[in-house]
Every structure is written in structure tokens, then in C-alpha cells.
Amino acid sequence: MTGAEAFLETLATSGLPPLRGRRQVGDDFRADVVTRELGPLRLAELVTPEGECFRDARSARAADSEWWQIELVTRGRVRAEQGGGSAELGPTDLVLIDPVRPVRFASTASTHVTMLVPRRSLRLGPDDATRLAGVRIRGDRGPGALVSSLARDMARSLDGFRADEADRSAAAVIELISVALSAQLGRVRPVADEALRSRIVGFIEARLSDRGLGPAMVAAAHHMSVRQLHKLFEDQPLTVAALIRRRRLERCRADLAGTDRTVAAVAACWGFADPAHFSRLFKAAYGYNAGTLTSNNRARTVNASAARPSQDGH
Numbered sequence: 001m002t003g004a005e006a007f008l009e010t011l012a013t014s015g016l017p018p019l020r021g022r023r024q025v026g027d028d029f030r031a032d033v034v035t036r037e038l039g040p041l042r043l044a045e046l047v048t049p050e051g052e053c054f055r056d057a058r059s060a061r062a063a064d065s066e067w068w069q070i071e072l073v074t075r076g077r078v079r080a081e082q083g084g085g086s087a088e089l090g091p092t093d094l095v096l097i098d099p100v101r102p103v104r105f106a107s108t109a110s111t112h113v114t115m116l117v118p119r120r121s122l123r124l125g126p127d128d129a130t131r132l133a134g135v136r137i138r139g140d141r142g143p144g145a146l147v148s149s150l151a152r153d154m155a156r157s158l159d160g161f162r163a164d165e166a167d168r169s170a171a172a173v174i175e176l177i178s179v180a181l182s183a184q185l186g187r188v189r190p191v192a193d194e195a196l197r198s199r200i201v202g203f204i205e206a207r208l209s210d211r212g213l214g215p216a217m218v219a220a221a222h223h224m225s226v227r228q229l230h231k232l233f234e235d236q237p238l239t240v241a242a243l244i245r246r247r248r249l250e251r252c253r254a255d256l257a258g259t260d261r262t263v264a265a266v267a268a269c270w271g272f273a274d275p276a277h278f279s280r281l282f283k284a285a286y287g288y289n290a291g292t293l294t295s296n297n298r299a300r301t302v303n304a305s306a307a308r309p310s311q312d313g314h
Contacts, residue, residue: 007031008053016044016114017064017099019053036158039170042067042116045155054104064099067116068124070177071095072139072151076110085134092139092148096132096181103134113155121174128185135184143180150176193232196222200232201243208248211271215240248272249285256293263290 005021012018014035032047071080073089080087080095082103087095097103099116124132139148150173161169200218207213218240219229233240248270255266264275267290272278282290 039167041170044114052106060100069097070115072113074111076108078107082134087136094137
């Protein structure tokens with residue numbers, strides 16, 4: 001097929017999510033697309049020249065919201081950008097694309113396979129889809145390798161299937177895709193979660209003196225539910241509430257060791273409204289009463305005064 005516009009129009013009429021051309025290298029544009037179906041799965045093998053294409057918000061169609069798009073590179077190199085993800089793909093690599101969100105592709109002369117999978121089949125939550133979209137999935141190892149090999153072969157030959165065989169085979173392929181995405185999510189989530197936890201800890205440190213500081217405030221400030229916040233910290237040594245309590249106690253101990261203020265005043269400064277409750281927490285955490293620190297401060301002050309020589313030198 002010759003002509004970039006004709007090729008992009010063919011993509012749209014074939015049922016694939018539409019794209020718009022941005023740049024094509026060279027005047028001799030040659031491309032090809034072959035589409036096939038396996039039960040609910042739609043597949044297309046595309047041969048494209050070097051260039052760029054994109055899909056913006058205006059290009060999205062209502063029908064595209066029913067699908068997830070899996071891209072597999074079989075020849076050449078492709079860069080796919082969606083959301084905050086940018087995937088540099090070589091032969092056998094895959095990437096998940098949301099057809100209704102803006103996306104940009106830049107590639108060398110390449111061959112790749114597009115798989116459209118019904119959204120209801122993959123059961124991806126919004127957060128998981130955001131984390132996975134535009135992220136490279138290696139196709140040379142693990143579940144990704146199985147999906148990569150199957151997609152390449154299916155795009156070339158899907159003859160001889162009865163309807164029930166096609167549906168059962170598609171279900172097996174979709175399950176493999178789910179396994180590959182879950183495996184990738186396990187690698188993506190720790191990095192994203194660690195960055196979010198660091199932001200939350202910084203938020204807590206900056207607001208320790210606020211008596212209203214607690215899991216509800218932290219969750220609201222980070223646009224999540226309290227349950228999601230607890231889940232984010234479930235594998236950490238301290239819960240959010242325990243972390244706030246520990247850091248407040250540490251600040252109080254540091255202040256009490258270097259000040260003449262009363263225990264109640266220091267406790268109130270760091271968010272403890274009830275002095276008696278604070279004293280119990282302090283004793284449980286450090287094994288001695290908070291008042292011991294202020295007593296030591298007064299003793300050091302008296303000793304220092306006694307040690308200074310009088311004005312007559314005695």
C-alpha cells in the first residue's frame with residue numbers, strides 16, 4: 001500500500017483505533033496491514049516505514065473504550081509514549097496501550113502486531129492500567145515471552161478454527177496476557193509505591209505539630225481512601241498512625257532534653273492535646289518518664305551555676 005493517508009484510513013476502517021500521521025521519512029511510503037480474528041480477539045500485522053504517528057483526545061471513538069490494545073514488535077524498533085510511560089521496544093517486546101487516551105509512536109521501518117482485547121476480559125483496575133500503560137514488557141523471558149510468541153504466530157495463521165475452538169483458544173491467550181500484565185505490575189508497583197510513600201512521609205514530617213494530622217488527613221491530601229493508604233503501608237514496619245506517633249515522640253524527647261519548658265507545653269507543641277496520654281506513650285516508648293528530662297535539665301543548670309567562679313575569684 002502506498003500513501004500515508006491511505007494507510008491510516010485503512011487502519012481506521014479495519015476496526016483498529018485511529019492514528020494520525022506526524023512525520024514520514026522518505027517519499028517512498030510503503031505499508032501493509034493484515035487483520036484476523038480469534039473469537040473476541042482482534043489481531044492485525046502491520047508493516048510500516050520509518051516515521052511518527054499519534055492519537056489525540058479528538059481522535060478517540062466511543063467504540064475504542066471497549067478494548068485494551070497490546071502492541072508487539074517483531075522487527076525494527078518502536079518508541080511508544082502514553083501518560084507518564086515511554087517504552088523503547090525491540091523485537092519480541094510488548095506494551096499495553098489504552099485506545100481512548102492520547103498516544104504517540106515513533107519507529108524505524110518495522111513490523112508489529114496489534115492485539116485488541118476486550119476490557120471486560122482483562123479486569124484491569126484504573127490504577128493498574130495507569131501504571132502499565134506505556135511501559136515496556138520484555139518478550140524474551142517469562143510470561144511475556146509466551147504472549148509474544150503466540151501473538152506473532154496468530155497474526156500469520158488463524159485458519160481451521162471452529163467457533164467454539166476459537167473462543168476457548170482466545171480465552172487461553174487472554175489468560176496468558178493477564179499473567180504477563182500481573183507479572184509486569186509486580187515490577188512496576190514497588191517503584192511507584194516507594195515514591196508515593198516517600199512523599200507521604202515528607203508530608204507527615206512537615207505537619208507533625210498539626211493536631212489534626214492522622215490517616216484521614218494524609219489520605220485526603222494524597223487523593224486516596226484511608227483503606228488504600230493502609231494498604232500502601234501494610235508491608236512497612238509502622239502503620240501511618242504509628243509513624244506519626246513515633247516521630248512526634250522523637251521530636252518531644254529532643255525538645256525536652258534541651259529546653260526548660262514544661263512537659264505539657266512541649267507535648268502540646270507536637271500535637272499531643274492530653275498531657276497524661278502523652279506521658280503514658282512516652283514512658284511506654286522510652287522506659288522512663290518525660291519529666292526525667294526536664295529534671296535533668298534543671299540539675300545541669302544548677303550544677304553549671306555552682307561551678308562558675310564568683311566575681312571575687314573564690
